[in-house]
Structures are given as C-alpha cells and as structure tokens.
Amino acid sequence: MLDQELLDAYKNDNLILFIGAGVSKNLNLPDWKELISEIANELEFDDDVFLTYGDYLSLAEYYLLNNNNKIGKLRSWMDTKWHSGDIKIEDSEIHRHIATGNFPIIYTTNYDRWIEHSLKHYNKKHKVIVDVSDIADIKSDVTQVVKLHGDFSDDSSIVLGESSYFDRLDFDSPLDIKFRSDMLGKSVLFIGYSLSDWNIKLLFYKLDKLWKKNSNTSTSRPKSFVFSTRPNPVQEKILDARGVKMIVSDVHEPSEALQSFLSELVKNS
Structure with a gap:
C-alpha cells in the first residue's frame, strides 16, 4: 500500500x-561508462587505461579541457545514441x-x-x-x-x-x-x-x-x-x-x- x-x-x-x-x-540508453569509452576513443586512449586516470567526471573534464570547454563531436554522438530511432516510447x-x-x-x-x-x-x-x-x-x-x-x-x-x-x-x-x-x-x-x-x-x-x-x-x-x-x-x-x-x-x-x-x-x- x-x-x-x-x-x-x-x-x-x-x-x-x-x-x-x-x-x-x-x-537501454548509454550509461556513463559507455560515454567515457567514447571520450577515450575520440582522444585516442585505450578504454581500460583511460578509466584508471580518474572518475567519470574527471575524465569528462579532461575531455572538455582538450576541446576549449566545448562538447565538440561528443555532442553529436550523445544526441544520436540517446535518441535512437529504434526506441519506441509507447513501449x-x-x-x-x-x-x-x-x-x-x-x-x-x-x-x-x-x-x-x-x-x-x-x-x-x-x-x-x-x-x-x-x-x-x-x-x-x-x-x-x-x-x-x-x-x-x-x-x-x-x-x-x-x-x-x-x-x-x-x-x-x-x-x-x-x-x-x-x-x-x-x-x-x-x-x-x-x-x-x-x-x-x-x-x-x-x-x-x-x-x-x-x-x-x-x-x-x-x-x-x-x-x-x-x-x-x-x-x-x-x-x-x-x-x-x-x-x-x-x-x-x-x-x-x-x-x-x-x-x-x-x-x-
């Protein structure tokens, strides 16, 4: 009750x-780990190695510092992955x-x-x-x-x-x-x-x-x-x-x- x-x-x-x-x-949207994996790939780091360098927020901060505090290409990846045409909201x-x-x-x-x-x-x-x-x-x-x-x-x-x-x-x-x-x-x-x-x-x-x-x-x-x-x-x-x-x-x-x-x-x- x-x-x-x-x-x-x-x-x-x-x-x-x-x-x-x-x-x-x-x-089934991407989680933080998948997001950080994409960041690692974009920065040409090995995923597993990159994850040892800090927590998720620190690694995301590093990405932004390398992109003049702009989301850059990551924004398109995020938008596409989070809004896949395969998702049927009525389900x-x-x-x-x-x-x-x-x-x-x-x-x-x-x-x-x-x-x-x-x-x-x-x-x-x-x-x-x-x-x-x-x-x-x-x-x-x-x-x-x-x-x-x-x-x-x-x-x-x-x-x-x-x-x-x-x-x-x-x-x-x-x-x-x-x-x-x-x-x-x-x-x-x-x-x-x-x-x-x-x-x-x-x-x-x-x-x-x-x-x-x-x-x-x-x-x-x-x-x-x-x-x-x-x-x-x-x-x-x-x-x-x-x-x-x-x-x-x-x-x-x-x-x-x-x-x-x-x-x-x-x-x-």
Missing part, C-alpha cells in the same frame, strides 16, 4: 517528480505513467528528451525549461519539464565535467532558485536515483537546510520521497532525519519495480 502522505500530495497537485538516470536506463510503461500521471512539475538530471517525447505522444501540453529565459514563459496549465543538467538544444547548458557539476552543486543558478521556490510548498518524489550517488545525497542535505532556514516549524513541512528497490536501514535513518521518506519496493528488478510503483500511484488520479 502506498504512503498516505504521498497519495495526498499526488491527488492534490502537490507532488513534484524528480527523475534520474534509472528511468533512462529503462530504454515504455514507465514513461506512459509519467506522461499520463498527475505531475504538473517534472525535474530531471537526464540529458535525453524521452520525457518530452512521451508527453507529446500522450498529448500532454508541456514546456521544457533549460535556462532563465524559459521560466518567463511558464503557464499554469502546462506540465513543466525542468532539465537541471541541460538539453542538447543548447550545448552550453550541458552539465558534463567536474567544473559544471561543481557549479551545479552550488545550488544558486536561476533553475535552482526556481526549484527552491517549488519545493518549499510541495512534496518531491525522486525516482531513478541510486542512494550511493553523492549528487543526490548532497541535494537532500541542502534541501533540508533550506527548509529549516525558511521555517520555524517542522510540522508543516511537505514530506519528500525517494523510491528504492532495496531496503537500506542506514540510508533510511539518514534520509528520515532530512525529511525524506524511503519507499522500498518488494520487486528487486529495477524497471519492473518502478513500473509497478508508478502504476499504483497513477491509478489514484
């Missing part, structure tokens, strides 16, 4: 959906639930456009928000898709290497300001994230500090949620202290588990 606070937030248009790479993995039950569900605001750290494509496929009006100029055009009756790590329509918006990730984690860009404003009065549901991902852990920490700084009480604070396929009592305790409830599926296969969870949530529209 779903958490009652989650259901109430969902039914009352009070739930922000925050989507990570696990959702794109459902479509993804996860994307169907996202598109037809009651999610007026969707945030994502994914580069791909499959969330937007699914909304279009299911005739859901939407607005993609990549930078501050897009914020001015927001309409209340249109689903917002906020792309925190950028979009291929603007190479400069892509968060790829160490520097851009550090800037992202400063949490003070126009999109961050929008997110802070949105989440102060709404619950947030995080799907497609690993609890070992330091980016998302830091985000939870900063959101907790933000709420405590802007409120004298904890009773009116909207609860946020993170979906997981495996129990983790350590992370559950830490997350609870930061106002985030962990929802654990009985199904261990990630795609099947997320599909089942979203199906149960969306049927309560």
